[in-house]
Amino acid sequence: MSAASIPEAIQPARIRAGSILRWPVVAGMTLIALSALFPLYFMTAGAFRTKLDWERSLVGWPTTTSMQAFHDAWVSGHISLYFRNSAVVTSGTIALTLITATLGGYAFSKLNWRGKSACYFFVLAWMAVPPLVLMVPIYVEMVQLHLMNTYWSVILLYTAINLPFNCYLMAAFFRSVPDELIEAARMDGASIHATFLRVMVPIAKPAIATLCIFNILYVWNEFLFALLLLSSDNVKTLTVGVLQMQGRFFYNYPALMAGLLIASLPVVGVYLVFQKYLIRAVAAGALK
């Protein structure tokens, strides 16, 4: 309460007007927060139920703590296999994306070469094409390349689908790095490759973190291309696997809930780890 005279006169009214709405707004936003947590509760509660408990009380606390559903899902539902496949596909895609997007982003921002802007525009333009529109020719192409039912089919495709955005992200970040830093490295005798690996990549950590978060979420959760390209159990990923559990375990909802929970926990975990940095990473990366 300083001596500032005019604002002082207005402030009390503002605070009062704000406080009438304050608690209903907080209550509403709390309800939405609870709805965001609800699936985790529902899947966990459901997975610990027996089939009988599921039929009796769908919504309330489980009255049983059976682990049978996890066993059913993991072993008979092949979730262990699908989990491994999802892990391979996700780590493969992230590795390939990191290599191609940082190399590309660096070339498109800090290196001088003939045709650079035309190539950059060519890569970015594909952001405007929704990939599912291309499902028919992609399916045909994968058959022709003998990549059907291989991890490579989805690893290459997922990397390509997100490369326009990922290249944009990396190029925008690299562009914000002052040229003097590169000049200094060059003066010290560093080659293009050494400058890239020892100066640019370490500096790009925020952009690389953004890239990892969004690509892990995309790849782990992607469904339709996985459905089209991975039909054999040996390569099938979790999203396709849990959907088919619904058919196989039609009367075993607790097992389905256990499967959904297992499919969700890794990405929820990744989110919790990166959660603190998410807004900063988006500010440093996507909004550059």
Add this chain to the structure above:
Amino acid sequence: MSLDIGFNRGPHNRERLWGPLYALPAIALVVVFIGYPFGSIIYHSFTHWNGLEPARWIGVKNYRDLLHDSLFRLALRNNLLFAISVPVQVVVPLLMAYLIHERIPGWRLFRATYFLPAVYSTVVIGLLAQVIFASHGAVNIAFGKTGLTGLEHDWLGSGPTAIGVILLLLIWANFGYNVVLYLAGMSTMDPQLPEAARVDGAGRLAVLRHVYIPGLRRVIELVLVTNTITAFAYMLTYIFVVTNGGPGFDTYDTEFLIYNEAFSYQALGYASAIGVVLTLIILLFGVFQIRMLTGGKTGSA
């Protein structure tokens, strides 16, 4: 010594050589898995093609058929209904982000939980929705227990409510993305601007209107464009998992139609034509929205 001279003489020559080589893996992947398929749907949209025999050129017949296809019109109408989510996604997350930014009680909880729905797989959300909105599902049980039996309904069993459920899932699953984008945008703004406005006596809504909204113009643009594109071209998983197009054809959307024409009827040429039209619609929306927001000036990035 000679190595040294080589380096001094030609950093630019080296960049001319290594620039394209650094960019090559990205360009190659995009050409092979996006560019080539895109060329393929344009070409095949003018053909009759069942995937087994070679495609046969039939000119614009697919496009003419499309004009008279009532299912295509229904699918487009459903995409337009899904686009009801767009104004909601632009406005509500902006208000939420502003309140979180203003440290409303509970803001830490809101900031931590609001992104969670965007973390769950669409398949997980869809399967849970099936269980929850089924005729003997959680929603109806809850209505039954609280005596609101009049509100019990077979939510996925009739067209309008099934569309409503999908719309609800769409909004719920994506609003957290927009909150994060707005919060990130707010965090990059100069904190002195809202402070100065406040000292001048501006209320909360005035600060939002005159400081944050103009400052967040590019983020608002981004939210508008991405959510419109989502409503038209990223709905297939929801429909596939929640309703499978039903009841009847009531929840068909454009992508579901492409999927069905291609993989149920082997009408690959026709499916390609639908794909081309959908791409054009999305390009049109993207250009139109950016034009509208920038008042004719494009390329703010």
